Amino acid sequence: MQVSLDINGASVALDLDARTTLLDALRNHAGLTGSKKGCDHGQCGACTVMVNGRRINSCLTLAVMHEDDEITTVEGLAEGNTLSPLQRAFISHDGFQCGYCTPGQLCSATAMLDEAAKGWPSNVTADLENATPLTDEEISERMSGNICRCSCYPGIVEAIREAADAPAQKTGAEA
Amino acid sequence: MTNELTLDKKADTRRLDEMAQGLLGTPMDRPEGVLKVTGKAIYADEERPSNLAYGYLVRATGPIGRIVSTNKDEIAKMPGVVAVIEEADLPRNSVQGATPTAAPTRGDRIDYIGQPLALVVADGFEEARHAAQAMTAVMEADTGLHFDPEAPGASIETPEAKQASQGDLDAAMASAAFTLDEEYHTSSMHSAAMEPHATIAEWKDGKLTMRGAYQMLKFNQKSVSDALDLDLSQIRLLSPFVGGGFGSKLGIAPEAIAAALASKAVGRPVSVAMHRRQVFETTTHRSATKQKVRLAADKDGKLIGVGHDNLVYNLPGEKFSEPTTQATPFTYAGENRVIGHHIARLHRPAAGSVRAPGEAVGATVFEMAMDEMAEKLDLDPIEFRVRNIPDLDPSKGIPFSENRMEAVLRDGAERFGWKHTKPKQRLEDGWWIGTGVAAAVRVNMMSETSARVRLTQDGAVVETDMTDIGTGTYAILTQVAGELLGLPANRVETRLGDSDFPKAFGSGGSVGASSSGTAVYLACMELRQNIAAALGVEETDLTLKDGRAISGNVAKPLTEIVPGEGWSATGTVKGGKAGSLVRQATWGSCFAEVAVNAVTGETRVRRMLGSFAAGRILNEKTAKSQCIGGMTWGLGMALHEELVHDPRDGHMVNRDLAEYHVPANLDVPQIEAHLLMEDRDDWANPVQAKGIGELGISGTGAAVINAIYNACGVRIRSLPGTLDKILAELP
The missing domain is CATH 3.30.365.10 (Aldehyde oxidase/xanthine dehydrogenase, molybdopterin binding domain)
Structure with a gap:
């Protein structure tokens, strides 16, 4: 069936089998293989993309459900050739090795910083009434839906902490 | 041009230490990093040819x-x-x-x-x-098929070539002041x-x-x-x-x-x-193991006997069997020794190599046993290990190329703030807190590998069919070439993973970095000869830095030396007698602090720190990441990872990432890995580098298990140490 998707600000018209997941639409039909298939089951997080600013597992949703949604993939995180602060920090802190989970980690982290900035609690948040600082434990908990088998978790946490602490970030850690 | 070297003897020079570029060993970012963070690195299933x-x-x-x-x-x-x-x-x-x-x-x-x-x-x-x-x-x-290695009637092979014995272990066990004789299990892992x-x-x-x-x-x-x-x-x-x-x-x-x-x-x-x-x-997974460890020590804590017997499995027709005891023959002293190896033929999915086949499970179990033995001797487990570092490989009687066991134990202990304590000393907010230590050891191997380096006026291009599976190959080969040719990293391009390129051994067995690094070294040494000849000087008098060649009073940019069509050289390294004249290995220590919930038995790892020696480190950042990754695998083996096979038909029950538990972000503390940056192993190769990709898992999981004992007094002898195994024995 005909579907029009808004991916990274561009409108993309696709003719899809109704069973096509958003992930397979991106990888097999839209030419965007940055989003990765690690399990096709919502278990690993490698396929994480942002839909209307929220992070989701793109393998667990059908493409036809996203006709009017704004979809952001790893290919949409940089502005031209300028990497986002998270992308830069992942490189300098070696927040990846093989790189296969990295697109999902980056989309997840981008959305996660926004969630934290809005004051959304996590499973390890002790105080639901007052703003909680984004500790290493908070970052780790909020990123635990993204598996990294190379096990670069310490570098991932450092990279996110650095990006979160960077001033004048549009993710708005101070907002 | 070709430059071939068979590793028959110790390298007599450390040419890389004489170079001027200052690139090798630095924590340089991965050159392919931008591709990976922008989704532009193309993996296996990502080309989309028409009519696919x-x-x-x-x-x-x-x-x-x-x-x-x-x-x-x-x-x-x-x-x-x-x-x-x-x-x-x-x-x-x-x-x-x-x-x-x-x-x-x-x-x-x-x-x-x-x-x-x-x-x-x-x-x-x-x-x-x-x-x-x-x-x-x-x-x-x-x-009449068998699915469980310990079920009655299972077909068990005991190949003669995989058994070894020296001295009289039974007599040593009978006469020793202290003995340990325990059985351990590790789970199948993927x-x-x-x-x-x-x-x-x-x-x-x-x-x-x-x-x-x-x-x-x-x-x-x-x-x-x-x-x-x-x-x-x-x-x-x-x-x-x-x-x-x-x-x-x-x-x-x-x-x-x-x-x-x-x-x-x-x-x-x-x-x-x-x-x-x-x-x-x-695809292949790591066989479960049953291991029997016997240790005999005299009253001073010197080992006089070591026994390590193991049972693994595989499908009929598969030649591989988990080499569980690979490091046991040389890690610790003891004149009476027995190695046993048994393979059950089962109709489970096929077993094969998983990161550090052998040591990952063998050294880990042995390090758990060493902790138990240290306690029997009432010794600090570090002192017990240090007392039993052998002068020569005790099984072959050959020297070590270098033995850094004591150095990494002492270095790690100091950084971690290690203090030997009795178990069950700290109960804080409902959690038992404890610390543990383990050594890590992994054999070092080299295998035939070639690489081609082309030097043009624009810079250098390295080509080999070697792969980068996350290990850092793109970074380290760029650094080896840049260091030897006096080029900054942005003037060296490394191309990998194309079978049309010169053949490497590949990524496996911690062989890649040292073998491919040496092949690139050999090719670059040949290119240095060309540059020297063009300048009319000796290669040893040549300084190459930032694209300039300097010798005596002469300084010229490479663009004026290298001909328009460039020069190409292929380096080939082959393993030789150096692999059998000395025992080559890499060395590590791992320290963990755990908290065991006093009510549920759940274990959380609060701190983990390792110190590692693997000869010359080619990139401090990627080498540390390999060690941190390996230690996390050790943590996973100790606490989480367990493939379950149905005893009725052998099928893999938990065959996905929801049911097979690998460590997730919150399971892993901010692990620290430290490297002995000054280490050089001249027997390994002229780069003085050894493999480091598997060392981090080769024993480190035992630090977690030993820390659980120190925390709450429960000895785990079957991995993973899930809470059900701890709960029943909690104080």
Whole structure:
């Protein structure tokens, strides 16, 4: 069936089998293989993309459900050739090795910083009434839906902490 | 030009320490990093040639036995289906590592549940998957099969070449002041690399191109050649980026041959990406082990006897068996020694190499036993280990190339703030807190490897079929070439993962960095000779830095020295007598602080720190990441990872990432890895570097288990140390 998707600000018209997941639409039909298939089951997080600013597992949703949604993939995180602060920090802190989970980690982290900035609690948040600082434990908990088998978790946490602490970030850690 | 070296003796110079570029060893960012963070690195299943068809493997659901018939004809009529590849020469399972032949084939049999029965090819992925899931077979079940290594009647092999004995261990055990005789178990484990195995196969003019997730192209190309009866010249493999391997991609997996067969049958490029559950079942996993450790020590804590016996398993017809005791013959002293190795033949999915085959489970269990023995002796476990560092390899009587065990134990202890304490001393807020230590040890190997370096006026290009599976190959080969040729990293381009390039051993066995690094070194030394000759000076008098050649009063940019067409040199290194004249190994220590919940028995690792020595470190950042990754695998082995096999039919019960638990972010503290940066091993190769990719898992999990004992007094002898095993014995 005909579907029009808004991916990274561009409108993309696709003719899809109704069973096509958003992930397979991106990888097999839209030419965007940055989003990765690690399990096709919502278990690993490698396929994480942002839909209307929220992070989701793109393998667990059908493409036809996203006709009017704004979809952001790893290919949409940089502005031209300028990497986002998270992308830069992942490189300098070696927040990846093989790189296969990295697109999902980056989309997840981008959305996660926004969630934290809005004051959304996590499973390890002790105080639901007052703003909680984004500790290493908070970052780790909020990123635990993204598996990294190379096990670069310490570098991932450092990279996110650095990006979160960077001033004048549009993710708005101070907002 | 070629420059060949067989490693028959100790290197007599450390030329890399004389270089001026200052690039090697630095924590340089990965040169391919930008591609990886922008989604532009192209992995196995990501090229999309026109007219691409999709294949989906059909899973045999059992029973095990002879295939009588299938509903292939019905499946072929389903919407979108182009072909059903149901052939006797479909591979049964992955090829074992460093094996230049094809895998056993399906024939008319299913040997384990989950084996590929067929491949369905369709225009669309969804159509292929749907049809594949509808395919069934009528089977004639075998009887008398075994699924559990310890079940009565299981067929157990005890190959003579894999047993060893010296002195009289029984007598030593009888006379020793202190002894330990315990049985340990480790679970089956899976590599579970993030990228599922995949291949896109395409035939053009009689030539087959396969873009896939492969670790060792030289061997993989030969396996394809053997499976499909093709000349090597007809096969091109491309693996520029591999989404993790950890042993599971050493040998090609069943999807590769299936894709090639399908592409030929349908005359179109075919993509076959295995589902995560198919990866678990059809690629090789680490066998569970049963290990018996015997230790005998005199009253001063000197070991006089060491016994290490183990039982592992594999499918009939598989040559590999987990070399559990690989490091036991040389790690600790003791004149009376026995090694035993037994293999059960089971109809479970095939076992094979997983990161640090042997030491990962063997050294880990041995380090658990060493902790128990230290307690019997009332010794600090570090002191006990140090007292038993042998002067010579106690089994072969040959010297060590270097032994850094004490150095890494002392370094780690100081950084961690190690204090030897009695168990059950700290109960804080409902958690028992404890610390543990373990040593890590992994054999070091070299294998024949070539690389080509082209030097032009623009810079240097390194080419080899070596892969980067996350290990940092792009970074380190860039650094070796840049250091020797006096070029900044941005003037060196490293191209990997193309079988048309000079052949490397590949990524496996911690062989890659040292072997490929040496091949690049040899090629660059040849190019340095060219530069020196052009300047009319001796190569040893040449300083190359930032694209300039300096010798005495002469300084010239390389652009004025290198001819327009450039120079090309190929370096080839071969393993030689240096591998048998001395014992070569890498050394590590690991320290952990854990909290065990006093009510539930749940263990959380609060701190983990390691210190490692592996000769020259080529990139401090990527080497540390390898160690941190390995230590996390140790943590996973200690606490989480357990493949469960159904004792009734051998099938893998928890064959996905929801049920097979690998460490997630919150399971892992901010692990620290420290490297002995000044270490050099002259016996290893002229780069003085050894492998580091597997050292981090080779014993470190024991630090967690030993810390659990220190915290709450519960000895775990069966991994993983899940809460059910702790709960019953909690104080």
